[in-house]
Amino acid sequence: MYHFIVKQRMKTILEHLNRGDFDFILGQFAPTAEHWFSGQHALSGLRRTSELRRAWYQRLGSVFPGIQFDVQKIVVSGWPWRTYVAVEWKDRVFDTRGVELVPNQGVFMLTLSWARAVEFHVYCDTQGIAENLNVIAGQGVAQATLPPISEAGRAS
Numbered sequence: 001m002y003h004f005i006v007k008q009r010m011k012t013i014l015e016h017l018n019r020g021d022f023d024f025i026l027g028q029f030a031p032t033a034e035h036w037f038s039g040q041h042a043l044s045g046l047r048r049t050s051e052l053r054r055a056w057y058q059r060l061g062s063v064f065p066g067i068q069f070d071v072q073k074i075v076v077s078g079w080p081w082r083t084y085v086a087v088e089w090k091d092r093v094f095d096t097r098g099v100e101l102v103p104n105q106g107v108f109m110l111t112l113s114w115a116r117a118v119e120f121h122v123y124c125d126t127q128g129i130a131e132n133l134n135v136i137a138g139q140g141v142a143q144a145t146l147p148p149i150s151e152a153g154r155a156s
Contacts, residue, residue, distance in 0.1 A: 003076040006083060009115070010074050014087070018068050022057040029053060030116040039126025042133055042143060045150025055149045062143045063136050068092040072105075083112040093132055096139040101132045 087108040106124025137144035
């Protein structure tokens, strides 16, 4: 029963993400949660503070407004004090004119503790992300070319 509840909660969270409700998303993290995105691009890096996570979601909204995640599968294991969640997804992203860019697919890996995310890792086609960011940058969105929002001295 617990795993079913977590799956339903994840679906609700992803609905908020698809609406761009980043304040709701940010409220799902424990204060020192690890938020990590693979690769070497404007969205990659490691964040462990609410300020850096907020800046990252603001950047996500700037470079990929209207991003949509289509959930393929949600897998849950563990207990309330240490729950592991894998979310397999495909996305849809658009350029500044509303033209759909090359879609991506990947996995969100989460560790929850008492319903709050303590780890959130994103694994996807980072080359595809970089190429889409280059398109966005070419359309004048400067945030698409900035260095990652990441803790100083931490590799992505």
